[in-house]
Each structure stands twice: as structure tokens, then as C-alpha cells.
Amino acid sequence: MTNCQDIQGLLPQYVADGQPAAGEYAAVRAHLNSCTNCLATVELLQYVETGLSDWPLQPASPDLTNRILAAIDREAPIEPWRLLPWNIWLPALTLLVALALAIFLTPSMQGELGTVSWIEPVKAVPLQVQFSADPALLLALWIGFSTAVCGIGITLALVHGRLPDEEELDHVRHRLSDKAHRLWRLAGQ
Amino acid sequence: MATVPWADTLNDPLAELVEQAQRGDRVALAELIRETQDRVYNLAYRILGNAQEAEDLTQEVFVRMWRALPRFRGDSKFTTWLHTIATNACLNRKRSLRRQLDTQLDAANWLDALPSAEDGPAEDLLARDERTRLWEMVERLPEKYRLVLTLFYQQQLTYQEIAQVLTLPLGTVKAHLNRARNALAASLEKVGIR
Ligand SMILES: [Zn+2]
Numbered sequence: 001m002t003n004c005q006d007i008q009g010l011l012p013q014y015v016a017d018g019q020p021a022a023g024e025y026a027a028v029r030a031h032l033n034s035c036t037n038c039l040a041t042v043e044l045l046q047y048v049e050t051g052l053s054d055w056p057l058q059p060a061s062p063d064l065t066n067r068i069l070a071a072i073d074r075e076a077p078i079e080p081w082r083l084l085p086w087n088i089w090l091p092a093l094t095l096l097v098a099l100a101l102a103i104f105l106t107p108s109m110q111g112e113l114g115t116v117s118w119i120e121p122v123k124a125v126p127l128q129v130q131f132s133a134d135p136a137l138l139l140a141l142w143i144g145f146s147t148a149v150c151g152i153g154i155t156l157a158l159v160h161g162r163l164p165d166e167e168e169l170d171h172v173r174h175r176l177s178d179k180a181h182r183l184w185r186l187a188g189q
Numbered sequence: 190m191a192t193v194p195w196a197d198t199l200n201d202p203l204a205e206l207v208e209q210a211q212r213g214d215r216v217a218l219a220e221l222i223r224e225t226q227d228r229v230y231n232l233a234y235r236i237l238g239n240a241q242e243a244e245d246l247t248q249e250v251f252v253r254m255w256r257a258l259p260r261f262r263g264d265s266k267f268t269t270w271l272h273t274i275a276t277n278a279c280l281n282r283k284r285s286l287r288r289q290l291d292t293q294l295d296a297a298n299w300l301d302a303l304p305s306a307e308d309g310p311a312e313d314l315l316a317r318d319e320r321t322r323l324w325e326m327v328e329r330l331p332e333k334y335r336l337v338l339t340l341f342y343q344q345q346l347t348y349q350e351i352a353q354v355l356t357l358p359l360g361t362v363k364a365h366l367n368r369a370r371n372a373l374a375a376s377l378e379k380v381g382i383r
Contacts, residue, residue: 012367012374044374051323052342052373060230064244065223068251072218075252178215 007031007038015045088172094153098146105142203267211258222251225268228344229275235339236279237286238328246282250275265353272346272354276336283332326376334369341366 007028014020014028019042021029032039201207203224209217229250233243253274261270327338340346340354348366352359 012370013363016366016370041374044377045370047377048323048370048373051320052327052338054320055324055343057227057231057343058234060226060244060247064226064230064247065219067244068222068226068248069215069219071248071252072255075256175213 090157091154095150098150102143102146201266207267232275233279235335250278269350337365338369
């Protein structure tokens, strides 16, 4: 009922499937019992199957991983602004601005300790305004104001963003340690 | 540690590493590359037939993988996804090389590094050198046969995964493989190994 040509077409899959006895291959097995020609093909195919089944992966050069990593680094250096999530760097930036304000805008202290000239006293004006205060108090006021600005910045940042979760902090830690590692290696060279 | 929703369904042994690499973990990225580079290299070698070209292309494939990594959502196993990138890159490169370069297989280089004879199990049906000749014979087959043979036997992808990588119907993949098996069997007969 079957000729060799029909059977030959089924043989590669039959062998690849492990020469199963059951089901769709019943006709194949029946044919093989009586056809030495097709049986010889099965033997060749089995040889191929066995030979290819333990075809090893050839190892690449040992330094390939490093060359790939170097290529990735060349391709796209990590942008510094992406090093930290914004809900960390924004409050940090606010803090810096606040500190800068505190340092550069704090009224300069003149004369002896204990007297700060806020406005140059004008003698002709009867209502003489002379602001005198303890410089430590002024400094404290400025730092207090700046800290408040900073606090508002942090609050805004955190309210509008999510609180960084453990994963993100993990991420930040990894990237920071990676940066530190690279700087360390760079310094070593 | 976050759970990986697709790790269980696809049973991807690399899921954890992939997820860490996606979060920017460089150590995990290096490990992921180390785990998979030989697969990409062998696929490239099988298609390009030249060790230097294969290494250059492996490098390119991993740069592409790294760029696309944030978009990988685990719809397939990582290796299937990587093979898709690698196969496309290899075939593109092959096309551009075909015109300019003689891509002779540097067989000597390849064979030097093959595993030595001492580690084969005693009940091996084939002698080591006979198998080596069989693997060499694959090199002489047409490209599409080499490709499916390496994906199935050497890279150990399933029929389904190969169909996904090559964007071919499952039946076509099986047909290619069966023709490749037949072609190999025929050349064995011709050279008289069997
Ligand atoms: Zn027959």
C-alpha cells in the first residue's frame, strides 16, 4: 500500500522523534520490516541524529565578555543625570541652592562683633534706621530660611513622585558602586 | 527582591539575571553575557564561517541586546529573544559580506579547539573523529540548513522557538530540518563514512 518514496519523506522526522512505535509511524515501521533500502536510510539518519546530538558549542575567546562590555560602554555612557532618580537629585539640588543662598546672601558683617549695618545710617533723615543684631542670630535666620526652602523642595519632589522603593535604591547603590569602582580603577592606572 | 511574573511560566533559568541587568546591574549584565556569548558566537560562526567575523558580530549583537534590553518583557525566553537578534544580525552581515569577502571557513582554527577525545562516554556510537567530520559536513550545506541545524542541535532550541526566531511557520521549520537531515545523510553516503 505504501511505496518507498512516500516512506522516505517521513523518515527524517521519524528518526528525529526517536523512532516511535506508536500511532502515525505504524506504516513506516511495517514498511521497514520488509525494505532494506529504507532501513539503510534510517541507519544513516540515525547516524546523523546521534552525531549532531552532542554537537558542542565552541567557546569564544576568553576575553570576549570584556570586549563586549567595553563596546557597550563606548556605545552609550551612562548620562550623569540618569545616575540617580529625580526624586533624590532634585531635593539634593534644592539643598545645594539653599546652602548657596545661605552662604552668599547672608549680610556681611562689618565692624566689631555684635553690630551689623543693614542699611548705611543716613544722618539727615530724622527717622534713622539702624538695624543692629547679633550676627549669629542673622546667620541662624538665613540658614533657617534656606532650610525651609530646601524642605519645601524636598516635600514637593516627594509628593509628586513615588517614594523610591527598595529596588530603586538597590539600583542606585549598584550604579554608585560601579561608578566608584571605575573611578578607583582609573585612579589606579 | 521583586518577583518575575514570567519566570515560572517560561521557566527561564536566566530570568533573575535578566531582571537585574535591566535594573542596571553591571555585574549581572556581565554574567548574562558570559552565560550566552558562546551561543551567539557559534551561531555567528555557523553562518559567517569565520572566527574573527563571528567575534565581531557577537560583540555587535550584545550591544544591540543591551540597547533593547529595557524593552524585553519576557514574552519569550531570553535566549529565544537573543537568538532572534543574533540571527537577524548574522544574516544581514552575511549579505553585506557576501559581496566583498571570501568567507572561507578557517577550519584549522575551529578544529584545533574542539574537545579532545578522552571525555566521550564509552558507549558512544560514533568515534570522535567521525563526529567531527559530520560537523564539518554541516558547513557545506546551504545556509538555511546550517541555520536550522545549529539552532536545533547545537543551540538546542525547540521547533517552536526556532519558528519564533526565524518567523517561519512551524511546518516550514520542520521541513527545513528534515531536508537538512536528508542532505547530511546523503553526503555521508557519498563520502562513504557509512
Ligand atoms: Zn522502502
